[in-house]
Amino acid sequence: MSKELKVIEIPVGPQHPALHEPIQLKIWVYGEEVVDVKVVAGFNHRGVEWLAERKTWFQNVFMCSRVCGICNTVHGTTCSQCFEDLGNVEVPPRAKYLRVLVNELERIHSHMIILAIMAEAIGFDSLFMLMMRDRERVMYLKELVTGNRVLADYVTIGGVRRDVSKETCDKILKYIDFIEERMKFYKKIWGEDPIVRKRLVDTGRATASQALSHCFVGPMLRGSGVKSDVRRDYPYAAYDEVPFNVITYREGDSWARMMVRVDEIFESINMVRYVIEHLPSGPILPKVVPRKLPAGEGFSKSEAPRGELVYHAISKGGMKPYRLKIRTPSFTNIHNGAFLIKGAHVADVPVIFTSFDPCIACTERVKIIDAKTGKVRIMPFNKLSKLKKL
């Protein structure tokens, strides 16, 4: 048995049921330290952009909602906005407010799930259970408004597909108070708990200039102190009328990225209250929505829970787009953020990767190769997370 350490390649992924989609991280380790990392993607490439060129405008709105499970409403919203931009379709004010309502409910439950997953990744299983239990209330509210707890298909070209009643609004206000109370408790844990802070503070630190030059988006950019939010910078729906603060943290580490999400939940709660109190009356769809759109270009972007989501459509007129480009926030955050894993310990890899809020599965079972003996062990994700000494 030699005592010399060698650089070893460890494949992390591509199967991981705790997250949503498969991706592989190839990491090269020298002892405990990660010296290089490569992202291997494409396990879930479904050719959506190719398919979009063969579907009608309306079919595309439904298909694009299926690009992502957790943030399906924001995909539907952005796709509809892109086509509205192309066809100059005017959206009624009530529909704009309802789009904000559903998108903010989605942001609350999406941030809660990644906070819960992070709690599990650092071995804080009771926090994971509690947050997932409370998240279910938000899912219930989403079901009340849209008719479905996950895949809503709520937004369509020109407006939204269902209206809300007075009773639904009252119920949302009642439940959202409960969520706020619970989140105050969770904020205290995320901000002050010594175990949480020991695992998250200083892991995967990115400076503001690194975050900008590597084109990070969303909470990853705001966690590095850059004040950038599509809702403020390039307002869509009714975001130019609904007041909110852009949350930033200067630290740039995994903890800052999670705290941005915690604070954004409070902003979203206030926005939901504002929308319900100021909901304009009127129709939710225009009288006529065109089935054919003119030749030209449509562009739309929005602030998905994970960051900026971009749709860019090129049309030559007719029933179908000539080209539809979709750029999801996780694409840029995962591929460009991988450099943050370099220099970290093996046990920090899941923590840093989870702090990206990746919309992709990866590290449920990891093959650990003992550098000294060459012995191969298969280890579940949660055990790997607990390896780092506290």
Next chain:
Amino acid sequence: MSEEKEYPSLKEFFKNIGLEVREVKPRRYQLFVDPDKLPDVVKKLIDAYDGQVYLSTIAAVDFIDEKVFELNYDMSVIPLRCVLILKTRVPRDKPKAPSLVSVLPGARPHEAEVYDLLGIEFEGNPYLEKPFLLPKELANEYPLRKDWKGPGKP
């Protein structure tokens, strides 16, 4: 990087470097740039706005009738809170464009994606690989080209 600093408008900035930008929609600007000049323009843009510029995506389109590929670089300029679409065209029979990786490292996966799906080579990007997103069976094919007929069909 303070928010209070005064930055020139995009119209002023492009006028200073001898180009003209068009506001196509509120907060959305667009202009055509020669592919060879693109890295230089992006470098100047990044310097002028203290690095607070990022690349959202590269939307590549195959205009088969005109025998060109159009590349739409969707940029975001944070201090001005606006979107800038830099358009460039490369010939279909010689699909090569200079890479932005040296001026903006974040362009790496976007260029790799375009290379994988449409086969446009970005000169100076050492990370281009094929397949990047596609399965291994499609390693020599470009599905988003308009003349692609299906897997394995010439």
